[in-house]
Amino acid sequence: MKFIKIILLVAGSILAILILAAGVYVYHNLNYYKTPLRRTMRAGFVEKQVTLEDGTILNYAEGPDNGPALLLIHGQMVSWKDYADVLPALSEHYHIFAVDVHGHGKSSRNPEKYSVEAIGADLAWFMENVIGQPVIVSGHSSGGLLTAWLAANASENIRGIVLEDPPFFSTEASRIQNTFAWVDSFEPIHRFLAQDETNDFPLFYLENCYWLHFFGDGREGILRYARSYRAKHPQEDLKVFFLPPSITRIFLFLESYDPRFGDTFYDASWNKDFDHAEILAKIDMPSVLIHTNWSYDENGILLAAMSGEDAKRAHLLIPGNKLINVDSGHDVHAEKPKEFTQIMLDFLEEIQ
Numbered sequence: 001m002k003f004i005k006i007i008l009l010v011a012g013s014i015l016a017i018l019i020l021a022a023g024v025y026v027y028h029n030l031n032y033y034k035t036p037l038r039r040t041m042r043a044g045f046v047e048k049q050v051t052l053e054d055g056t057i058l059n060y061a062e063g064p065d066n067g068p069a070l071l072l073i074h075g076q077m078v079s080w081k082d083y084a085d086v087l088p089a090l091s092e093h094y095h096i097f098a099v100d101v102h103g104h105g106k107s108s109r110n111p112e113k114y115s116v117e118a119i120g121a122d123l124a125w126f127m128e129n130v131i132g133q134p135v136i137v138s139g140h141s142s143g144g145l146l147t148a149w150l151a152a153n154a155s156e157n158i159r160g161i162v163l164e165d166p167p168f169f170s171t172e173a174s175r176i177q178n179t180f181a182w183v184d185s186f187e188p189i190h191r192f193l194a195q196d197e198t199n200d201f202p203l204f205y206l207e208n209c210y211w212l213h214f215f216g217d218g219r220e221g222i223l224r225y226a227r228s229y230r231a232k233h234p235q236e237d238l239k240v241f242f243l244p245p246s247i248t249r250i251f252l253f254l255e256s257y258d259p260r261f262g263d264t265f266y267d268a269s270w271n272k273d274f275d276h277a278e279i280l281a282k283i284d285m286p287s288v289l290i291h292t293n294w295s296y297d298e299n300g301i302l303l304a305a306m307s308g309e310d311a312k313r314a315h316l317l318i319p320g321n322k323l324i325n326v327d328s329g330h331d332v333h334a335e336k337p338k339e340f341t342q343i344m345l346d347f348l349e350e351i352q
Contacts, residue, residue: 013279024295037081043063056107058107058126060099060126061096063094063284066094069096069097071126071131073140074100077257078104078252086340086341090344092348097131103260109260115273117273120146128157135158136351138148138164141167148161155285158285167305168308171270180210180302206251218276238257249327276314280317286320287322289318292304294308324343
């Protein structure tokens, strides 16, 4: 009898630990972004807006003046808040300006501006009229493409650039259909804009994204839960409590994302007058290119922004560039914030 009680006590303790662990896991999945944002605001960041002469609104966050100016340009489907994991630490050494790119966050939604050249021109204006001093620019993903354009066309206001896993060559029209970005985002976005059955883009995206097939038989369970959650909470961000932050963070920003931005990659209008090789060859300043893990799946889809060959080609086209390979997924500043911060601090030291 005593032995049975001990067994029950041990089993109860294990069950309690498992329940606690599950609760912590769920809480973290649904609230992981709140702590970094609170730390960012406590570090002295203030969200602001500026209006250009043509009425375009650029939303941005500015940090305290603790060093040289740093412009951060996020990737697609997020906002300046995507940098929250690194902003407090970087702000101890930089005067940071983290901008919402057109069609994202609280910046203007104007499809006529959804191209490298148009957005680049507005960001060049931002550097000259808002920042007002030579700046280091770091861009992630499509923000890295914008950073390269700025380095080639507005070099007088830039001290150096950090290109965080940008999709050089892979997003050009001849190759884009064999990339994860195409099958996961651009093609579904185009279909979403072509239909009139729903205006719920976050749920449509989940139902049509490429990464969901990696869950196999669990796919339908995820969709059932998401549809049920959406029906009960139509005014909230889409949340799937059992998915990890690396996935749930996608839905944190989708409500404020204009799908028409992604459609410019589908029809190649984003790349109008933007040849990747030509732009890279024009860069003449200190630069770092960060490249992350990459692979092809069984369908020949590039599961990354760049292949190893793409990264090497981009590296060789930029005179004097430093190539850094990081063991990380695409979003280095979120997945490996300490490594990204150190890269930015090392780059600052080299420039100074």
